Amino acid sequence: MKKADLGVALYILAAVIFFIVPIPSILLDIMLAFNIAVALVILMNALFVKEVLDMSFFPTLLLFTTIFRISLNVSSTRLILNTGNPGNVVRTFGEFVGGNDLIIGAIIFVILLIIQFVVINKGSERVAEVTARFTLDAMPGKQMAIDADLNTGIISEKQARERRDKIQQESSFFGAMDGATKYVKGDAMAGLIITFINLVGGTAMGIINQGLAFGDAISQFGILTIGDGLSSQIPSLLISLATGILVTKASKEADFSQILVKQLFGIPKVLYIVGGVLIFLGITTPLDWKLFIALGTAFIITGRSVENSIGIEAIEEEVDTAETQAEEIRKPENVVSLLQVDPIELEFGYGIIPLADVSQGGDLLDRVVMIRRQIALELGMVVPIIRLRDNIQLNPNQYIIKIKGIQVTEGEILFDHYMAMNPGFVEEEISGIPTFEPSFHLPALWITESQRERAESLGYTVVDPPSIIATHLTEVIRSHVDELLTKQDVQNLINNVKESNPVLVDELIPKLLGIGEIQKVLQNLLREGISIRDLLTILETLSDHAATTRDVDVLTEYVRQSLKRAISSKYFPANEVTSVVTLDPKVEQEIMASVKQTEQGAYLTLDPEKTKAIMASLETEIAKLENLGKNAIIITSPIVRMYFKKLTEDYFKDLIVVSYNEVESNIELQSVGMVSLS
Numbered sequence: 089m090k091k092a093d094l095g096v097a098l099y100i101l102a103a104v105i106f107f108i109v110p111i112p113s114i115l116l117d118i119m120l121a122f123n124i125a126v127a128l129v130i131l132m133n134a135l136f137v138k139e140v141l142d143m144s145f146f147p148t149l150l151l152f153t154t155i156f157r158i159s160l161n162v163s164s165t166r167l168i169l170n171t172g173n174p175g176n177v178v179r180t181f182g183e184f185v186g187g188n189d190l191i192i193g194a195i196i197f198v199i200l201l202i203i204q205f206v207v208i209n210k211g212s213e214r215v216a217e218v219t220a221r222f223t224l225d226a227m228p229g230k231q232m233a234i235d236a237d238l239n240t241g242i243i244s245e246k247q248a249r250e251r252r253d254k255i256q257q258e259s260s261f262f263g264a265m266d267g268a269t270k271y272v273k274g275d276a277m278a279g280l281i282i283t284f285i286n287l288v289g290g291t292a293m294g295i296i297n298q299g300l301a302f303g304d305a306i307s308q309f310g311i312l313t314i315g316d317g318l319s320s321q322i323p324s325l326l327i328s329l330a331t332g333i334l335v336t337k338a339s340k341e342a343d344f345s346q347i348l349v350k351q352l353f354g355i356p357k358v359l360y361i362v363g364g365v366l367i368f369l370g371i372t373t374p375l376d377w378k379l380f381i382a383l384g385t386a387f388i389i390t391g392r393s394v395e396n397s398i399g400i401e402a403i404e405e406e407v408d409t410a411e412t413q414a415e416e417i418r419k420p421e422n423v424v425s426l427l428q429v430d431p432i433e434l435e436f437g438y439g440i441i442p443l444a445d446v447s448q449g450g451d452l453l454d455r456v457v458m459i460r461r462q463i464a465l466e467l468g469m470v471v472p473i474i475r476l477r478d479n480i481q482l483n484p485n486q487y488i489i490k491i492k493g494i495q496v497t498e499g500e501i502l503f504d505h506y507m508a509m510n511p512g513f514v515e516e517e518i519s520g521i522p523t524f525e526p527s528f529h530l531p532a533l534w535i536t537e538s539q540r541e542r543a544e545s546l547g548y549t550v551v552d553p554p555s556i557i558a559t560h561l562t563e564v565i566r567s568h569v570d571e572l573l574t575k576q577d578v579q580n581l582i583n584n585v586k587e588s589n590p591v592l593v594d595e596l597i598p599k600l601l602g603i604g605e606i607q608k609v610l611q612n613l614l615r616e617g618i619s620i621r622d623l624l625t626i627l628e629t630l631s632d633h634a635a636t637t638r639d640v641d642v643l644t645e646y647v648r649q650s651l652k653r654a655i656s657s658k659y660f661p662a663n664e665v666t667s668v669v670t671l672d673p674k675v676e677q678e679i680m681a682s683v684k685q686t687e688q689g690a691y692l693t694l695d696p697e698k699t700k701a702i703m704a705s706l707e708t709e710i711a712k713l714e715n716l717g718k719n720a721i722i723i724t725s726p727i728v729r730m731y732f733k734k735l736t737e738d739y740f741k742d743l744i745v746v747s748y749n750e751v752e753s754n755i756e757l758q759s760v761g762m763v764s765l766s
Contacts, residue, residue, distance in 0.1 A: 100152060106159035110166055113175030119160055120177040120319050126153060127323035127330075134330035141254065144261050146334060153327055157320050161282050164316045169289050174312060181322075182315025194314055200321050230255050236446060236453040238473065245473075283317040356398070359391030429493040431472035431572050434561060439484030439503055443554050444476055452476070455558040463565060467614060468621025470580070471565055472572055489561060491568045499526035499560055501553040505534045508548040516546050526556065527563045570611040578607045585623050592627055600634035605643075612644040616733070616744075617658075618651060625650055641690065641730050649726070649749045656752040659721060659744060665756045668721045669709040672764035675702060676728045683731060692731055701765050703739050709761035710740065716760070719744060723757065726750075 102119075111119075130149065137143055167174040231252065238248045353359060363384040370380030434456075436444070444452040453476070460471045482488065488498040501507075508518065509525055509532045520533030535543055535550070543550050551559070565572070582603075586593040597603065609630065610620050620626060629650040630643055637643065648655065660666045682694040710720045721744045724732050729747040736743050751757070 096152075099156065103152075103156040103159040106163045110170070111163050113167055113171075113173055116160065116163055116167060117175040117177045119163075120175075123153075123157060123160060123320075123323050124326075127326035131326045131330040131333075134333045137334075140334060141257050141261060143334060144257060146331075147261070150327065150331065153323075157324060158278055158282075161278075161316065161320050164319070165282060165285070165289075168312050168316060172312070174316060178312060178315040178319050180315070181318040182311040182313075196314075196318070200318070200325055232454075235457050283313055353390065353394060356391040356395035359387045359394065363387030363391065430475045430490070431492060432565065433475045433477060433490040433493070434487060434557070435477045435479040435482065435490065436487035436557075437482040437484040438478060438480060440487055440501065440553075440557075441478055442503070443557070444478075450554070452554050452557065455554055456561070459558060459562050459565065462562065463569065465621075466619060467566075467569060467617075468581075468619045468623065469569060469573060469614065470577065471569070474561070487557060489564050491564070491571060496568065497526070497560070497564055499557070501556055502534045503553065505536060506540050506543075506550050506552055507556055508533045508535045508539075508543045508550050511547065511549055514547040518543055518546065518548065527560045566617070570614040573607060573611055573614060575603050575607055578603055578610060581620075581623055582606070582627070585627060589624060589627075592624070592631060596627055596631045596634065601630060601638065605638065605640055606630065608640040609644050609647060612640065613647065613651075618648065619654060622651065622654065639690070645726065645730055645747070649747070652750045652752060655746065655750045656755055659719070659746060660751065660755045660757070662754075665758050666721070667713060667716055667718045667758050667760045668723045669706075669713065669761045669763060670759045671722065671724045671728065671732065672762050675763055675765060676725055678765065679728055679731050679735070690731075692735060694735065698765060699735065702763060703736070705763045705765070706736065706740070706743075709763055710743070712760050721746060722763070723748060723751070723759075 106119075130153070133143060134146075143149075164174045164178055168178075173179075234243070234248050234251050234255075237243045238245065243251070363386070366380045366384030366387065368384075369375055370377040370384065441450075442448040443450040446453060456474050456476065460474070463469060463471045479488075483500065485503060486498065486500045488495050490496065502521070505521075507523070507525060508520060509530055518533065518535065518539060520535040520539070523532050523534055524530065525532045540550055582593055582597065597606070606627075610626070613620055613626075626647050629647045633643060633646045678698060679692065679694065682692050683690050684693050706722075713720050720740065720742065722732070722736075724745060724747055726747040726749045729745055729750075733743075733745040736745070
């Protein structure tokens with residue numbers, strides 16, 4: 089057992105023992121002195137602690153000290169009633185602090201009790217209650233602020249986690265303090281009742297057992313009782329004061345005494361006015377002129393000193409700022425920091441700033457949070473932090489999206505306008521500024537707020553500027569999501585699976601495949617829009633086939649076949665016939681005949697003329713599907729699928745290529761054409 093554990097256990101155990109076992113007066117003196125010392129330590133800690141949460145166990149501490157103090161009250165009561173000798177500490181408090189007079193001691197005791205119970209306890213209890221309520225009410229706002237800072241890149245994931253933990257600790261602390269102040273209030277009440285019992289019981293014992301007269305008995309035992317009350321009430325008052333200080337600290341991180349003095353004596357003209365008023369009172373009234381003039385002069389001198397120090401601080405701060413800036417420029421780390429590249433950046437002109445500024449009602453930050461959540465649910469990948477930055481070099485309403493520091497797309501919006509798009513069936517036209525929707529490059533119109541309701545009633549799709557940017561950003565992330573998946577991301581995903589399936593992960597990694605090979609398989613899936621959320625099935629499939637081949641393209645095909653339920657539900661709606669295009673067996677034979685196997689993997693050596701013919705035929709068949717309003721889906725045999733996809737991805741980026749083994753048996757397909765060489 090650690091020494092600290094042993095000390096706390098003995099402290100609580102001693103309190104329980106003192107309730108039951110009589111203790112000698114010398115031990116009571118030691119315990120009372122120790123109790124006063126503990127109370128002073130608690131008060132000084134509460135006064136000088138910089139952060140409230142540095143005393144997070146204060147509510148528990150209140151309970152411990154309260155029960156210990158009451159146990160000492162019980163022990164001193166037992167000694168007063170049994171022997172009339174409760175020890176030096178109690179007697180000294182009664183005779184010295186109480187003036188060796190029953191009435192004076194009683195008055196001091198009652199005053200202390202009133203100060204503690206009515207002033208400190210009542211105020212502390214109310215402040216603790218209000219603080220707890222406001223802390224709990226402010227939690228959602230603080231959480232949103234942390235998410236906003238995280239998404240703008242102001243803080244890291246680790247810092248965000250620390251801040252969330254701190255918010256939880258603060259709410260728990262102030263909630264506990266709200267209840268713990270009741271201990272202090274109850275302690276004051278218990279002290280008053282115990283004192284009354286001591287006085288009555290001691291007087292009765294003096295008259296009955298010692299044969300003292302009533303006056304002598306009440307005087308002797310009254311002074312001892314007052315001493316007992318004072319010896320316990322003063323530590324109780326100190327801890328009550330510590331409670332009040334802790335719950336009334338406005339700053340969560342502050343040097344309390346320094347800030348207090350600075351706020352009180354930090355404005356020179358206030359000190360000048362106070363000094364002048366004191367000197368005026370000393371001269372014009374019967375008050376002691378020496379005292380008031382001396383005090384007024386001291387305030388004026390202090391004010392002058394503060395004014396000089398403020399000037400010096402301003403100069404020093406200016407010099408420090410200049411030196412700090414120069415030092416930052418000279419630091420080699422600044423060059424190193426420029427080498428870091430953000431995975432995703434959204435830069436915008438100053439006209440778009442209101443959309444990202446929460447204080448101006450902008451919700452772009454919240455939408456960015458939802459984008460990361462949406463991609464995680466849809467594709468099973470945690471998108472890196474999206475950096476939002478304003479760029480004065482851009483046009484006011486322009487924004488650009490960068491992937492790994494390179495611009496991949498841009499867009500422009502009209503602030504206070506809406507984008508209206510014709511879904512294809514609306515015949516009536518509306519007036520507006522012609523434009524193109526940035527995500528899918530569809531024709532659209534910029535319309536005003538007054539036109540919005542009419543456009544929606546006619547059937548136009550109307551979206552606001554934040555939705556346009558968010559949709560564009562989402563589509564860019566979807567199209568580059570495979571580039572954003574790093575080895576560390578893959579390791580994190582595998583660690584999540586390992587918590588529930590350690591045998592599978594240990595069998596696969598690194599015995600059969602490395603992290604890099606698994607990353608390439610996952611990137612292949614993401615590149616074609618296949619979710620990797622069911623990572624358990626993916627890893628099991630890799631474990632089954634990695635022993636026979638380590639070709640990541642072949643392994644990807646095995647994984648796709650094991651995910652055929654997900655692929656079918658994505659591309660082929662249930663209870664509906666899906667129109668597709670097939671491949672001529674001769675084309676498949678040509679493709680397979682041109683596959684060359686090397687140590688680095690397989691590649692196609694298809695004749696350019698044949699490639700051109702296949703692409704021309706494919707374009708014709710895709711046009712048939714588009715005329716029907718259908719997605720461009722090509723069905724191939726399993727062995728040909730990956731090679732045909734590689735052949736066509738440079739010509740038709742959004743073409744969906746699916747093998748027969750990736751289609752559920754209950755799916756109905758209808759071929760509307762066939763890709764051939766002729």
